[in-house]
Amino acid sequence: xxxxxxxxxxxxxxxxxxxxxxxxxxxxxxxxxxxxxxxxxxxxxxxxxxxxxxxxxxxxxxxxxxxxxxxxxxxxxxxxxxxxxxxxxxxxxxxxxxxxxxxxxxxxxxxxxxxxxxxxxxxxxxxxxxxxxxxxxxxxxxxxx
Amino acid sequence: xxxxxxxxxxxxxxxxxxxxxxxxxxxxxxxxxxxxxxxxxxxxxxxxxxxxxxxxxxxxxxxxxxxxxxxxxxxxxxxxxxxxxxxxxxxxxxxxxxxxxxxxxxxxxxxxxxxxxxxxxxxxxxxxxxxxxxxxxxxxxxxxxxxxxxxxxxxxxxxxxxxxxxxxxxxxxxxxxxxxxxxxxxxxxxxxxxxxxxxxxxxxxxxxxxxxxxxxxxxxxxxxxxxxxxxxxxxxxxxxxxxxxxxxxxxxxxxxxxxxxxxxxxxxxxxxxxxxxxxxxxxxxxxxxxxxxxxxxxxxxxxxxxxxxxxxxxxxxxxxxxxxxxxxxxxxxxxxxxxxxxxxxxxxxxxxxxxxxxxxxxxxxxxxxxxxxxxxxxxxxxxxxxxxxxxxxxxxxxxxxxxxxxxxxxxxxxxxxxxxxxxxxxxxxxxxxxxxxxxxxxxxxxxxxxxxxxxxxxxxxxxxxxxxxxxxxxxxxxx
Numbered sequence: 281x282x283x284x285x286x287x288x289x290x291x292x293x294x295x296x297x298x299x300x301x302x303x304x305x306x307x308x309x310x311x312x313x314x315x316x317x318x319x320x321x322x323x324x325x326x327x328x329x330x331x332x333x334x335x336x337x338x339x340x341x342x343x344x345x346x347x348x349x350x351x352x353x354x355x356x357x358x359x360x361x362x363x364x365x366x367x368x369x370x371x372x373x374x375x376x377x378x379x380x381x382x383x384x385x386x387x388x389x390x391x392x393x394x395x396x397x398x399x400x401x402x403x404x405x406x407x408x409x410x411x412x413x414x415x416x417x418x419x420x421x422x423x424x425x
Numbered sequence: 426x427x428x429x430x431x432x433x434x435x436x437x438x439x440x441x442x443x444x445x446x447x448x449x450x451x452x453x454x455x456x457x458x459x460x461x462x463x464x465x466x467x468x469x470x471x472x473x474x475x476x477x478x479x480x481x482x483x484x485x486x487x488x489x490x491x492x493x494x495x496x497x498x499x500x501x502x503x504x505x506x507x508x509x510x511x512x513x514x515x516x517x518x519x520x521x522x523x524x525x526x527x528x529x530x531x532x533x534x535x536x537x538x539x540x541x542x543x544x545x546x547x548x549x550x551x552x553x554x555x556x557x558x559x560x561x562x563x564x565x566x567x568x569x570x571x572x573x574x575x576x577x578x579x580x581x582x583x584x585x586x587x588x589x590x591x592x593x594x595x596x597x598x599x600x601x602x603x604x605x606x607x608x609x610x611x612x613x614x615x616x617x618x619x620x621x622x623x624x625x626x627x628x629x630x631x632x633x634x635x636x637x638x639x640x641x642x643x644x645x646x647x648x649x650x651x652x653x654x655x656x657x658x659x660x661x662x663x664x665x666x667x668x669x670x671x672x673x674x675x676x677x678x679x680x681x682x683x684x685x686x687x688x689x690x691x692x693x694x695x696x697x698x699x700x701x702x703x704x705x706x707x708x709x710x711x712x713x714x715x716x717x718x719x720x721x722x723x724x725x726x727x728x729x730x731x732x733x734x735x736x737x738x739x740x741x742x743x744x745x746x747x748x749x750x751x752x753x754x755x756x757x758x759x760x761x762x763x764x765x766x767x768x769x770x771x772x773x774x775x776x777x778x779x780x781x782x783x784x785x786x787x788x789x790x791x792x793x794x795x796x797x798x799x800x801x802x803x804x805x806x807x808x809x810x811x812x813x814x815x816x817x818x819x820x821x822x823x824x825x826x827x828x829x830x831x832x833x834x835x836x837x838x839x840x841x842x843x844x845x846x847x848x849x850x851x852x853x854x855x856x857x858x859x860x861x862x863x864x865x866x867x868x869x870x871x872x873x874x875x876x877x878x879x880x881x882x883x884x885x886x887x888x889x890x891x892x893x894x895x896x897x898x899x900x901x902x903x904x
Contacts (some may be wrong), residue, residue: 292848327823329556331869332870334870335826337889338890339888343830346826367562382823383828389833397837399890400838408767
């Protein structure tokens with residue numbers, strides 16, 4: 281499931297100027313495919329401004345998302361890997377940004393479940409952090425699916 | 426839903442205005458109560474070590490002045506600021522209070538209780554204003570400099586503002602008392618004395634007006650009633666007794682200790698915080714003071730010198746032969762009257778105090794309504810909190826992302842540990858079911874969650890995956 285969703289949705293970047301930028305870059309694949317529109321990107325950034333970096337779900341990994349208030353057209357997920365981590369508020373270093381766009385509150389559960397299995401394993405998380413290509417990442421995911 | 430009793434509905438929706446008034450009173454109480462301990466510490470210190478104290482000690486007594494000038498007002502201002510805007514408010518409150526303290530020559534209790542929350546409000550408004558407008562990476566700088574600059578200004582304003590205010594208050598009190606003395610009807614003096622005492626203008630009136638008047642009279646008559654008009658320990662004793670019997674929670678438990686320091690130690694400042702947290706009780710003080718003066722006047726009694734500190738012992742030591750009945754009765758009558766009036770005030774106030782809990786229940790019922798839950802199910806089952814955890818709810822703003830991630834990860838962990846029978850789900854904060862045993866939420870969202878679920882066990886985490894607190898929870902559930 282997850283591996284399919286991530287196909288051609290993985291972005292690599294050397295560095296970004298700010299965490300806002302990181303969210304924008306990570307959203308690009310979903311924007312290009314019309315899964316989400318600009319307002320959703322704004323909402324995700326706004327959320328962090330409002331509530332703090334709670335979307336940093338574990339050290340090094342951020343999962344920006346927001347309520348779907350018309351900004352999500354289709355459930356999807358995209359993945360940004362940064363060579364140089366970016367700082368989120370409260371000095372949180374993030375190297376992996378996973379944009380989650382959920383059409384409703386249930387349709388994406390198996391995606392999250394896979395994602396959770398992926399991140400829960402220390403060594404897989406480590407490999408993710410050091411992956412160099414989309415193929416590598418997709419293969420890692422297939423291992424746990 | 427149809428069986429929802431209209432009675433509970435009414436009782437929960439109507440008190441909004443009363444609850445709001447109560448919130449104001451509760452605010453004062455909450456600002457003073459946490460600091461009573463410091464008042465007591467200061468009271469003991471003072472009763473023991475001042476030159477007229479029980480065991481005078483110049484070295485140790487040197488702490489008395491700075492403590493009442495700086496420590497107590499700062500604590501009030503810090504607590505007040507904190508209640509409005511958290512730690513940032515506390516800092517602002519303290520900075521602002523410093524202007525008052527240095528700018529005046531009397532202890533700034535009331536002023537601190539105003540400037541504290543005001544400072545908090547100021548920084549809160551400012552923070553709101555610039556919210557979302559801080560360029561990334563500048564948060565620390567802006568946060569610190571906003572307090573720095575606003576605090577600096579607040580300090581200047583309060584410093585330059587307070588001097589003239591105190592001076593005109595002194596002038597007002599002095600001329601008011603002179604006018605009242607001229608009428609010859611001395612009980613009226615309490616109208617000015619009691620409020621002035623709580624505002625720390627007591628030295629002005631005692632040493633500035635009453636003692637000179639008293640000394641003059643003593644030269645002619647051998648005693649004077651003027652020494653008693655503002656120093657009678659009776660009204661304060663009555664007030665503290667009333668708090669002892671009818672006060673709430675902490676105020677009730679601390680009042681007996683305050684009595685000892687006030688009545689036997691003569692440190693009247695000990696009852697000030699109790700008046701400050703329920704300002705209406707000043708009526709009891711005035712009534713007590715008036716009846717005390719009236720009694721002493723009736724018996725033609727007086728003291729031979731100014732009792733300092735105004736303890737019962739100093740009173741008795743300075744009572745000339747022939748005045749004992751009048752003086753003792755004066756203290757007793759003042760005590761009884763102030764006790765009765767204050768008790769009535771506290772009793773009347775009780776209803777709104779209950780509403781403090783009522784306000785909570787309004788919050789709760791709102792929360793329940795918003796999720797369309799049956800109010801009849803509201804019988805809180807606090808019973809199975811530690812032992813039988815059945816429902817753990819992960820919450821976040823959207824209720825679909827991080828909370829879902831946390832919940833699914835946590836479910837997997839439970840599975841791995843072979844822990845069964847626990848429902849782990851994720852929700853938007855406001856949709857969290859009322860019957861959750863434990864709510865897990867990110868620490869950034871904790872305050873918001875607490876507002877709706879004040880009585881629940883809430884675990885605040887830093888990471889939705891692999892947070893140590895979640896590991897602890899797993900271990901707890903295992904055991």
